[in-house]
Amino acid sequence: MELYKLTVHEVRDLIDSKAISSSDLLKSILGRINEVENKLNSFITIDTDSALDQAKKLDETRPQGKQGLDLVGIPYGVKDNISTKDMPTSCASKMLRNYRTNYDATVVKKLRDKGAILVGKLNLDSFAIGSSGETSYFTNTKNPWRLNKVPGGSSGGSAAAVAADLIMFSLGTDTGGSIRQPAAFCGIVGMKPTYGLVSRYGLFPLASSLDQIGPLTKDVRDCAIVLNAITGHDQKDSSSIDKYSYPDYRSFLFKDIKGLRIGIPQELLKDASLDVKNHIKKAAKHYVELGAKVEETSFKLSKYSVPVYFLISSAEAASNLARFYDINYKSEDHSPLSFDEIYIKSRTEGFASSVKRRIMIGNLALEANNYEDYYLQATKIRAMIRKELEKLLKDFDLLLSPTTPSVAFNFSSMEKDLLNTYKWDASTVPANLAGLPAISIPCGFSNDGLPIGMQLMGRPYGEGTLLMAAHAFEQSTDYHKKRLHALEV
Numbered sequence: 001m002e003l004y005k006l007t008v009h010e011v012r013d014l015i016d017s018k019a020i021s022s023s024d025l026l027k028s029i030l031g032r033i034n035e036v037e038n039k040l041n042s043f044i045t046i047d048t049d050s051a052l053d054q055a056k057k058l059d060e061t062r063p064q065g066k067q068g069l070d071l072v073g074i075p076y077g078v079k080d081n082i083s084t085k086d087m088p089t090s091c092a093s094k095m096l097r098n099y100r101t102n103y104d105a106t107v108v109k110k111l112r113d114k115g116a117i118l119v120g121k122l123n124l125d126s127f128a129i130g131s132s133g134e135t136s137y138f139t140n141t142k143n144p145w146r147l148n149k150v151p152g153g154s155s156g157g158s159a160a161a162v163a164a165d166l167i168m169f170s171l172g173t174d175t176g177g178s179i180r181q182p183a184a185f186c187g188i189v190g191m192k193p194t195y196g197l198v199s200r201y202g203l204f205p206l207a208s209s210l211d212q213i214g215p216l217t218k219d220v221r222d223c224a225i226v227l228n229a230i231t232g233h234d235q236k237d238s239s240s241i242d243k244y245s246y247p248d249y250r251s252f253l254f255k256d257i258k259g260l261r262i263g264i265p266q267e268l269l270k271d272a273s274l275d276v277k278n279h280i281k282k283a284a285k286h287y288v289e290l291g292a293k294v295e296e297t298s299f300k301l302s303k304y305s306v307p308v309y310f311l312i313s314s315a316e317a318a319s320n321l322a323r324f325y326d327i328n329y330k331s332e333d334h335s336p337l338s339f340d341e342i343y344i345k346s347r348t349e350g351f352a353s354s355v356k357r358r359i360m361i362g363n364l365a366l367e368a369n370n371y372e373d374y375y376l377q378a379t380k381i382r383a384m385i386r387k388e389l390e391k392l393l394k395d396f397d398l399l400l401s402p403t404t405p406s407v408a409f410n411f412s413s414m415e416k417d418l419l420n421t422y423k424w425d426a427s428t429v430p431a432n433l434a435g436l437p438a439i440s441i442p443c444g445f446s447n448d449g450l451p452i453g454m455q456l457m458g459r460p461y462g463e464g465t466l467l468m469a470a471h472a473f474e475q476s477t478d479y480h481k482k483r484l485h486a487l488e489v
């Protein structure tokens with residue numbers, strides 16, 4: 001049996017019944033990495049020795065995978081903008097190419113405490129800005145379904161590695177869709193939790209009022225398992241919610257969805273390709289067969305969400321990225337240069353052009369003369385968008401839409417039409433603007449065989465309902481089982 005192909009919940013049973021050891025699983029994973037990673041480039045750092053050490057220790061003590069320990073011995077990867085004390089954290093940038101933090105992000109610490117085995121750090125668009133994975137300083141990650149297609153972004157490495165069975169699950173970050181969009185492009189499950197549900201301590205922030213960390217997994221059940229492990233209040237993150245009783249997300253999985261009210265905002269369908277549209281309509285029919293009440297609805301402010309998102313995220317990115325220059329994050333010796341020279345040189349050379357573009361737009365929007373017309377205006381419209389979504393989510397339990405208007409595209413297509421490609425984030429950014437949870441799951445394939453993702457967006461802290469609806473769909477279809485791809489030929 002090829003262990004690397006299994007899901008977390010499948011290997012859990014095998015490890016607990018002692019049919020296999022954690023080392024057996026890890027060796028299978030490392031073998032797979034050895035075999036295909038050179039075609040995919042999904043990792044920036046891999047630490048085989050320390051992973052093998054951890055697996056060996058777990059096999060000696062053999063903690064059982066009982067309640068709360070579902071991840072003991074499970075190999076996973078983390079997007080390389082999340083701090084890890086034992087491995088560098090580069091944000092896929094030249095600026096931080098040699099940078100190491102001396103602490104673990106809260107999510108990494110939680111997973112370590114629960115016995116999960118960190119195999120490596122995953123590639124991304126530099127500083128998590130982008131939708132294709134192409135702006136990494138290191139290398140381009142490829143889509144495992146078709147190597148000439150992008151894996152999506154910014155969590156492209158996190159999605160490609162899970163889709164190609166190089167790790168059992170991964171963590172990504174989502175500011176405007178960076179978990180859900182690559183999950184859709186690579187045919188896996190990706191969830192952006194409610195703002196504040198998962199601690200961001202140790203994450204290199206992009207836009208602090210939008211960022212969330214979340215899981216990328218092979219199926220919905222694994223998503224619930226990983227979510228259980230990473231949620232919880234954290235005093236080190238001021239946006240982390242307090243006094244909330246975190247449910248066991250697995251308990252929602254097998255609930256009946258009869259009577260669930262699902263709305264389909266027509267505005268989020270209109271720019272989708274025919275393939276994508278048809279599959280969303282098919283998914284809607286499927287939900288009706290499962291007993292849900294599905295209706296068309298309207299999200300009138302939808303057309304403002306992309307411009308508002310780009311203004312707010314750029315403004316916040318400009319201020320978050322202001323601290324990066326090569327005196328704080330020293331990567332080379334600049335001794336003869338003055339402070340100003342080092343500042344200019346390191347920012348000129350250390351940031352990708354995509355990052356500089358965001359910083360410039362952000363600073364322009366924040367400038368005293370422009371602030372009221374741009375930034376302030378955007379925050380007001382953001383509040384209206386949030387209100388409209390809250391109202392819609394009173395009428396409906398969930399909103400269903402495509403995750404992306406098209407399937408994975410060719411390399412270099414974004415640069416050609418940058419302004420237009422921003423529109424591709426229209427389905428994903430509303431959840432960030434309103435702080436809502438949203439999940440992307442596979443819902444079919446395009447005519448040329450590439451995965452299509454559908455998004456379910458829910459009420460604040462409504463992850464349970466999302467998982468319930470996603471699981472009901474997944475378990476009555478087999479899109480998530482269809483495996484790949486360019487790597488097997």
Ligand code: GLN
Pocket residue numbers: 128129130131153154173174175176177178179206313425
């Ligand atoms: N594509 C979006 C952007 O470039 C998403 C980024 C993200 O979610 N980190 O802003």
